[in-house]
Amino acid sequence: MYRYDEFDHEIVQSRVKQFTAQVERRLDGRLTEAQFRPLRLMNGLYLQLHAYMLRVAVPYGTLSSKQMRQLAMIADKYDRGYGHITTRQNVQFNWPELTDVPDILQDLADVEMHGFQTSGNCIRNVTSDPYAGATAEEIEDPRPTAELLRQWSTLHPEFAFLPRKFKIAVVASKTDRAVIRAHDIGIEIVQNDAGETGYHIIVGGGLGRTPIIGQTLRAFLPREELLPYLEATLRVYNRYGRRDNKYKARIKILVTETGIEEFTKQVEEEYATLEPLDIAVSPEEVARITAYFSDPDFETLPAHSDAYKAKLLDDKDFALWAENNLAEHKQDGYAIVNISLKPLDLAPGDITADQMRAVADLADEFSFSEIRTTHQQNIVLPHVKKSDLHALYGKLQKVKLAADNIGLITDIICCPGMDFCALATARSIPLSQAIAQRFADPVRQRAIGEMQIKISGCINACGHHHVGHIGILGLEKAGVEFYQVKLGGDASENAAVGQVTGPGFSQEELVDSIERLVDYYIDIREEGERFIDSFKRLGMAPFKEVLYAA
Amino acid sequence: MSTLKHKGKGPQSLTANELREGMNVWLTAEFEWSRDYGEALQTEDEAVMEKMQAKGDADENDNLVVGVYFIDVEPDTGLPVRYREKFRVKGPSYDTADELGLQKVK
Numbered sequence: 119m120y121r122y123d124e125f126d127h128e129i130v131q132s133r134v135k136q137f138t139a140q141v142e143r144r145l146d147g148r149l150t151e152a153q154f155r156p157l158r159l160m161n162g163l164y165l166q167l168h169a170y171m172l173r174v175a176v177p178y179g180t181l182s183s184k185q186m187r188q189l190a191m192i193a194d195k196y197d198r199g200y201g202h203i204t205t206r207q208n209v210q211f212n213w214p215e216l217t218d219v220p221d222i223l224q225d226l227a228d229v230e231m232h233g234f235q236t237s238g239n240c241i242r243n244v245t246s247d248p249y250a251g252a253t254a255e256e257i258e259d260p261r262p263t264a265e266l267l268r269q270w271s272t273l274h275p276e277f278a279f280l281p282r283k284f285k286i287a288v289v290a291s292k293t294d295r296a297v298i299r300a301h302d303i304g305i306e307i308v309q310n311d312a313g314e315t316g317y318h319i320i321v322g323g324g325l326g327r328t329p330i331i332g333q334t335l336r337a338f339l340p341r342e343e344l345l346p347y348l349e350a351t352l353r354v355y356n357r358y359g360r361r362d363n364k365y366k367a368r369i370k371i372l373v374t375e376t377g378i379e380e381f382t383k384q385v386e387e388e389y390a391t392l393e394p395l396d397i398a399v400s401p402e403e404v405a406r407i408t409a410y411f412s413d414p415d416f417e418t419l420p421a422h423s424d425a426y427k428a429k430l431l432d433d434k435d436f437a438l439w440a441e442n443n444l445a446e447h448k449q450d451g452y453a454i455v456n457i458s459l460k461p462l463d464l465a466p467g468d469i470t471a472d473q474m475r476a477v478a479d480l481a482d483e484f485s486f487s488e489i490r491t492t493h494q495q496n497i498v499l500p501h502v503k504k505s506d507l508h509a510l511y512g513k514l515q516k517v518k519l520a521a522d523n524i525g526l527i528t529d530i531i532c533c534p535g536m537d538f539c540a541l542a543t544a545r546s547i548p549l550s551q552a553i554a555q556r557f558a559d560p561v562r563q564r565a566i567g568e569m570q571i572k573i574s575g576c577i578n579a580c581g582h583h584h585v586g587h588i589g590i591l592g593l594e595k596a597g598v599e600f601y602q603v604k605l606g607g608d609a610s611e612n613a614a615v616g617q618v619t620g621p622g623f624s625q626e627e628l629v630d631s632i633e634r635l636v637d638y639y640i641d642i643r644e645e646g647e648r649f650i651d652s653f654k655r656l657g658m659a660p661f662k663e664v665l666y667a668a
Numbered sequence: 669m670s671t672l673k674h675k676g677k678g679p680q681s682l683t684a685n686e687l688r689e690g691m692n693v694w695l696t697a698e699f700e701w702s703r704d705y706g707e708a709l710q711t712e713d714e715a716v717m718e719k720m721q722a723k724g725d726a727d728e729n730d731n732l733v734v735g736v737y738f739i740d741v742e743p744d745t746g747l748p749v750r751y752r753e754k755f756r757v758k759g760p761s762y763d764t765a766d767e768l769g770l771q772k773v774k
Contacts, residue, residue, distance in 0.1 A: 145688065147731045165735065167752070168759060170690035198763070199770030212763070213772075215689045468764040536752070537760035547762045597751045 119182055119488065120265050120410040122230045129273065130227045133234070137161050138220035145217070162233025163219055167540045172211045172219060173236040174226060176491050178246035178264040178288070179207035183478035183487040188229040190474035196222050201474065203459060203467040205531060205582055206285070207245050207491040208236055212538055234272060239280045241271035241352075245287045247295045248490040251411060252500040254448035255291035257307050257315060262408040263344070264288045266399065269407075270345050277352055281359035282367035284352070285324075292611060297493060299323045299332045299613035300585055302369045303348065310338045317344055321351065321381070322373030327577045329584035329615040330370040333378045335385065342401070346394035347385075354384045414486035414501060419451025423504035436511050438560065439522035444507070453504050455485070457497040457514065458521035458529060462554045465547045466532040467495030476517040484510050493582075494531055496524065527569040527636070528554040531582050535575025535592060536599075542575035544592025544599040549573055552629050557636075566636055568648045570609065585609040587650045588632060589616045601628050605661055606653045619662050631665045638664040679741040681708040681748070682720045683756070684733035692756045693733060699723050701733060705748075705757040710741045 122130070137157070144154040158164075162173040174189070181189075189209055193201050196218045197211040204210055214222060226232055235243050244264045251259040267286055271277060277284070287296040290307035298304025304320035317339040323332025339347055355369045358376070373381045430437045445454040457477065460466050469477075477497060481489045484506050485499035492498060502510060514520040523529045530553060533539065535546030550573050557563055572586030576593075583589035589604035600622035607616030623631055636649070638661070643652045653661060682695040693701040694708035699719075702708070711717060717738070724736035740749035748754050755761075764770065 145731060147729070151687075151728070151734045165685060165690060167756060168690075168692055169685075194773040196772070198765035198772055199768075200764045213765075217688050464767065465762060465764055470764070470768060470770060536755055537762050545761060551762070594751050597749075597754070599751075 119180060120177075120261075120407070126230070130230070130232050133161065133232065134220065134223045134227050137223055141216060141220050156238070158216075158219075159237040160234070161219075161223060162236035163214075163216075164237065165540070166212070166538055167536070167542070168538065169213050170216055170219070171538070172214045172222060172233060173204070174209045174211070174231060174233055175236050175243040176208050176231075177268050178244055178250070178261050179248050179491040179493075180250075180261060181489040181491065182229075183481040183489065185229045185231055186474050186478040186481070186489055188225060188231070190471040190478070192222055192225055193471040193474065199472075200468055200470045202465070202534065203469065203491050203495045203497070205493045205495065205533070205580055206236075206243055207248075207493055208243060209491070210534075212534075238278075239282050239284075241267075241274070241277050241280075241284045241286060244268055244271070245285070245296050245301075245493060247289045247291060248492040248498045249295060249445060249454050249500065250290070250490075251413070252447055252449075252452075252454045253291060254446055255293055256448075257290045257309055259408075259411050260288040260290040260305075260307055261411050262404065263290075263305065263307065263317075265407050265410070266345070266404065267348075270348075276356065280352070280356060281361045282364060282369075284355075284369065294609075294611040294613070295492070297582070297585065297609045297613070299611075300325050300329075300582070300609070301332065303335075303351065304332050305344075308338065314340070316340050319347065319351075322370045322378070323613075324368050324370040325579035325582060325584045326368065327365060327579075328368075328371065329579070330374060331613050331615060332370075333373065335378070335382055341404075342398050343394060345399065346392050346397040347389055349397050350389035350392055351385050353388050354381070358384070413449075414488070416449045416452065416501070417503070419449075419503065419505075421450040423451060426504040426507055429508040433508065435522075436508055438564075439511055439520060440507065442522045442526065442564075443524045447501065449501070451504055453502050453507060455499040455502045455507070455510065456492075456524045457499065457519050458524050459496050459519075460523055460529045460554070461518060461521050462528065462558050463551070465534075466530050466550055469497070473517050473519055476513070476519065480510060480513055494529065496529070522560070523563060525568050525570075526563040527557045527566050527571060528563060529570075530554060531570070531572040531586070533573070533575050533581035535573075535581075536594075539575060539580075541578055542592070543577070543594045544575050544601070546573040546575040546581060546590075546592050549590065549592070549601065549625050549628070552625060553632060556629050556633055566640065566649070568650075569636075570650075571632075572607070572609075582609060583607070584615045585613060586616060587648075587653070588635070590628070593622060598624075600624060603628070603631075603665065605658060605665075606650065608650055617658055619658070619665055621666075627668065630668060634664050634667055635661060676738055676740040678749075679710045679712050679743055680717055680720075680738045681705075681710050681741050682724050682736065683708075683739055683753070684724060684728070684736040687731055687734045695720055695723060701727070710746060 306318040320332040490498035532550040536542040574581035604616030
């Protein structure tokens with residue numbers, strides 16, 4: 119994991135001191151709310167529907183066990199004993215008090231954490247593949263690139279007041295686990311025909327009220343050109359991005375209105391004016407950062423573990439969990455473990471302080487103290503020996519973290535919705551629970567197979583509903599919540615925006631309608647077809663008919 | 669200073685958030701702030717509303733509350749008209765802390 123250098127420590131500690139004084143000045147009136155609001159937002163502190171909310175950055179979703187324990191302590195001491203994993207891999211606390219926030223920021227700084235870049239029109243916390251450094255699929259670990267971007271973008275004076283917020287994600291596998299095509303800039307680490315490693319730069323993707331899939335800006339960008347080229351791209355955005363209308367201010371609108379060819383030309387022209395060496399970091403600095411992400415001391419193990427196989431045969435529940443929650447590791451004898459935060463009875467992405475401590479302990483015992491958060495609002499232990507998996511599973515069961523539904527219909531992405539969010543138009547958590555309860559039968563879930571339901575409580579789409587196989591948008595009219603449905607969205611490397619089916623549903627109607635839809639899919643699917651595959655084969659018409667059949 | 673003057677129809681209540689703790693509050697008949705909407709002053713009297721606005725502005729200036737604004741109230745139920753405001757009154761319909769009996773450990 120990356121460790122702060124002296125400069126990082128200085129920045130974070132200075133910010134704590136600054137914010138402590140700013141809170142003091144706010145409380146005694148030397149700062150008005152209008153003056154204070156941008157300052158608190160720069161530290162991730164929002165005023166939400168019922169109370170303050172603090173969003174803590176988890177750069178590229180990587181946490182140490184020490185950091186997780188500190189988050190647990192903060193949840194207990196300053197909040198209500200739990201936290202929430204967001205779709206940007208961050209952690210939110212729903213009930214902090216303003217007077218406690220300086221202490222919280224100090225506690226975060228003590229473990230090299232903060233709330234920078236979790237709000238405002240800046241480059242937000244960079245997200246990445248939660249399997250980074252562990253999956254055999256990747257060309258290289260994407261986290262050094264993400265860390266480079268974090269350092270470049272943190273407090274960059276030219277990018278502190280962009281026309282609108284700016285989200286970047288990085289992956290290094292063909293399998294996209296970070297939804298890079300729905301980002302302002304998506305970066306895919308690739309190799310060219312000569313075997314050189316570089317970057318496929320995708321621009322102008324995004325969700326929100328205008329969902330757009332990103333387009334290629336450069337198919338192959340040499341490694342050393344990354345920062346200068348992104349700097350040129352941001353300059354063009356800063357220059358031409360609209361500031362007169364916040365709903366048209368994202369780069370996706372600029373790229374769409376300008377056209378990708380003309381936009382690319384503008385970026386290349388700007389790039390030609392730069393002195394790349396003034397911006398690019400040296401290979402030595404890249405190597406220094408990369409060294410922080412070197413592999414842990416893996417044991418040399420056979421690819422197959424007899425002990426693990428025996429447990430799979432002995433313990434049926436464990437076998438079911440292993441079938442859904444594990445992923446292939448690059449190192450023989452190891453597995454990537456997904457810990458589901460989607461139990462049937464709690465809100466998606468919520469984790470109690472006790473569970474955070476348990477995850478930290480398990481990371482220490484089984485995964486080199488490493489933890490990842492995912493945009494699907496789950497947790498990953500990236501490096502677990504197969505021979506340890508059964509013991510780990512038993513310990514997860516004890517803290518109610520052994521749900522075996524990763525990738526299934528109850529593994530729902532869901533924003534906080536009207537229950538917490540000041541922007542929301544309808545609730546999303548109760549709907550996700552109602553759907554999860556309807557499909558609670560584990561046999562049925564497995565029979566349905568991979569299914570991504572994503573729910574947003576407003577048009578801003580924090581719940582990624584545009585790219586859900588079944589996407590649900592909560593709205594409200596005359597005091598009544600209703601839910602609009604999209605079908606055929608895809609968050610993977612085959613990214614697609616779902617199509618709206620038609621009129622909205624009440625919560626009760628919608629759960630029944632989804633059940634009919636799922637039953638229909640099971641009836642008509644061909645061998646090996648997932649829901650999204652059947653939808654692509656047959657198109658909207660038959661699914662829509664079933665959805666509105668009642 | 670509040671920028672949201674009374675523009676609503678029918679009975680009105682005045683709401684805000686506590687500056688320190690952030691919680692939702694409503695102005696009572698005693699011109700105090702309460703976290704209990706049941707104690708909220710509801711009035712159609714423009715003169716009273718002017719006094720409420722003045723109290724809100726004063727308490728915002730004194731750094732007690734933030735984001736003061738009037739809300740429309742349903743005459744028959746006494747509840748806020750807007751769905752969002754109903755939610756501010758009721759609190760979350762779901763909160764993991766309530767579900768599991770979790771509390772701040774200070």
